[in-house]
Amino acid sequence: MPELPEVETIARRLKKVLLKKTIASIAVLRSKSFIGDAKSVSGVQVDSVQRRAKIIIISLSDGRSLLVHLKMTGQLMYIHEGQRIGGGHPTADFVATLPSKHTRIIIAFTDESTLFFNDMRVFGWIKVLDTEGLVREFADLGPDIISKDVTVEYLVAKLQSRSQSIKQVIMDNQVLAGVGNIYASDALHLAKINPSREGKSLSHEEVLDLVASLKRVINLGIEMGGASIQNYRNVDGLVGHYQDVRRVYAREGEPCGECGSIIVRMKQGGRSTFYCSVCQL
DNA sequence: ATTTATGTTTACAG
């Protein structure tokens, strides 16, 4: 289940192989996984591959874009002459013959290479949008957490206007784009801030520390190629390694790396939060 | 076997 670093990793990998490729056809195996007219996307070249929030943007030569959101269990797997490039939620489909039973979309290129979109739970999607649709898609999104637009002043201002816990605010995509459960938990631990505290109770200094911590853990995640925490089969180059350096996420019952006390787990907004009750007052 | 949780996001009810 990819977060920003894993999506960034996939976008970077795909960029290397997809640029200038011409799409021959798009086959939609599960209709709700594709939004727009898939048949209209053929004979166009890939101009660029980028990421915004947790969405991959494949810009096309006709001015439109293919957007990919992996949600919980999506994967993109590019296959060309035996080499396999991609990533996403780690399941057996990583090594399976494709298409597999979870394959929802198949994008075929004119050089016989293929991009498979696999998505076990079918929350994810691919959509084709024109420029106007693209603008609308991102209109309500806050600045990317790793962009320069995210400053202490910005976050302090956002915190004042709401009464939620700090963890829920930083995971709100209208405030900060791209902060998911793993990195929210780990950044709060790095900054030694209790996830339950009301956002507006944080001092200027604490917000400064939190912004720096968020950028730090997310950038570390990108360096590690993302995280692959659940049952994964280790396939060279397809899984990330952030799980080896993570601070608290999914480490309930294990000792805190800072003070040795036991990491505990609680619920916030229906999501699990992991933290150290000694370090994070 | 049955229940519970899952790295996401949105819609809807209160």
Add this chain to the structure above:
DNA sequence: CCTGTAAACATAAA
């Protein structure tokens, strides 16, 4: 408005 819950769906772990 804000806030909490369910829901989209499939699988593994408890």
